Amino acid sequence: KQEVTQxxxxxxxxxxxxxxxxCSFTDSAIYNLQWFRQxxxxxxxxxxLIQSSQREQTSGRLxxxxxxxxxxxxxxxxxxxxxxxxxxxxxxxxGGGADGLTFGKGTHxxxxx
Amino acid sequence: DAGITQSPRYKxxxxxxxxxxxxxxxxxxxxxxxxxxxxxxxxxxxxxxxAADITDKGEVPDGYVVSRSKTExxxxxxxxxxxxQTSVYFCASKTGAGELFFGEGxxxxxx
Numbered sequence: 001k002q003e004v005t006q007x008x009x010x011x012x013x014x015x016x017x018x019x020x021x022x023c024s025f026t027d028s029a030i031y032n033l034q035w036f037r038q039x040x041x042x043x044x045x046x047x048x049l050i051q052s053s054q055r056e057q058t059s060g061r062l063x064x065x066x067x068x069x070x071x072x073x074x075x076x077x078x079x080x081x082x083x084x085x086x087x088x089x090x091x092x093x094x095g096g097g098a099d100g101l102t103f104g105k106g107t108h109x110x111x112x113x
Numbered sequence: 114d115a116g117i118t119q120s121p122r123y124k125x126x127x128x129x130x131x132x133x134x135x136x137x138x139x140x141x142x143x144x145x146x147x148x149x150x151x152x153x154x155x156x157x158x159x160x161x162x163x164a165a166d167i168t169d170k171g172e173v174p175d176g177y178v179v180s181r182s183k184t185e186x187x188x189x190x191x192x193x194x195x196x197x198q199t200s201v202y203f204c205a206s207k208t209g210a211g212e213l214f215f216g217e218g219x220x221x222x223x224x
Contacts, residue, residue, distance in 0.1 A: 032211045043203055043215040051211070089156075093211060098146060098161035098171060101213070105155045 002027045002094045006104035014112050015082060021075040021107045023090035028068045031093045031100075035064050035075050037086040038106070044089065047075070080111045116140075117216035119204050125222045132191045134219045136204030142214075144207040145187040147171075147179065149200040150218075156203070162187055194223045 003026045013019055023033070032051045036044040048057045048064040050073065056065040063076040077084055089106040120135045138145065147159040158171030160179040168179050176198060178190045191198055204216040 034211075034213060036215075041218075041220075043217045044205075044213075046212055046214055049210065049212045091213065097163075098144070098158060098169070101158070103156045 002030075002092060002100075002102040004090060004092050004102045004104040006088075006090060006107050008107060009105065010108040010110075012110040012112060013080060015080060017080050018076065018078050019080055019109075021077070021088050021109070023073040023075070023092075023104055025071045025073075025092045025102070027094055028071050029094060030068060031095050033064075033066055033073050033093070034091045035062075035073075036089045036091065038089060039086050047088075082111045082113050085109055085111045117204055117206055117214060119202075119216035119219050121219060122217065123220050125224065126194050127224050128195060129193050132194050132221065134189045134191075134202055134204075134221070136187045136189070136216060138185050138187075138204075138206045140206065140208075140214075141184055142206035142208060143184070145181070146205040146207070146213075147177075147187070147189045148203045148205065149173065150203060151200050159189065159202075191221075194221075196223050199223045 005024045034049045035047040038044045050057050050066045061078040066073045087106040087108045091103045094100040117138045126132050143164050146161045148156045150156050157173050159177050162168045162181045165184050181187050199222050202219045205213050207213050
């Protein structure tokens with residue numbers, strides 16, 4: 001059974017810093033990996049989707065990488081801003097229908113002004 | 114507006130009552146999902162649907178019923194609400210490329 005871990009569970013950094021959030025998974029046979037952000041009281045907003053054949057995806061100040069062989073993905077946030085404060089979740093799809101989607105518990109990120 | 118809309122956003126009900134949470138998408142995605150999110154448990158799949166008239170159980174289906182008579186709608190019904198069903202419920206749909214999009218959530222409190 002796929003397990004997805006996000007470490008650290010919480011992170012607080014000063015504004016302007018570049019930072020990396022981690023997502024690790026136990027079974028490397030995945031179809032894709034998706035990063036989300038969730039603001040308090042809101043739904044999950046899709047940030048980036050990486051297909052298994054891709055190594056990375058970029059959107060603005062965000063860059064997500066995928067290393068299937070090591071079971072890791074990282075979300076790089078450049079020049080962090082207070083508006084980046086949110087919980088970031090990763091989800092891994094391993095196939096086999098909807099049950100094949102596994103979410104991490106998220107990293108709660110606070111950017112200090 | 115394009116996307117997924119959920120209603121109601123907030124609902125307070127009493128134990129034993131029937132509650133229906135609505136979900137509507139404007140994209141015509143085949144796959145739709147219902148999740149609940151609770152502290153300490155993260156997101157858990159309740160039910161999903163691969164197309165109109167095709168539904169299947171997820172991880173925590175007990176006490177819930179779904180239907181999907183039209184592609185764009187996927188309502189979730191709690192037949193007899195219990196306090197343990199107090200939660201935030203999220204509806205989602207998935208593109209052909211596998212990208213998941215979520216609604217804003219429905220916060221349900223069962224007294």
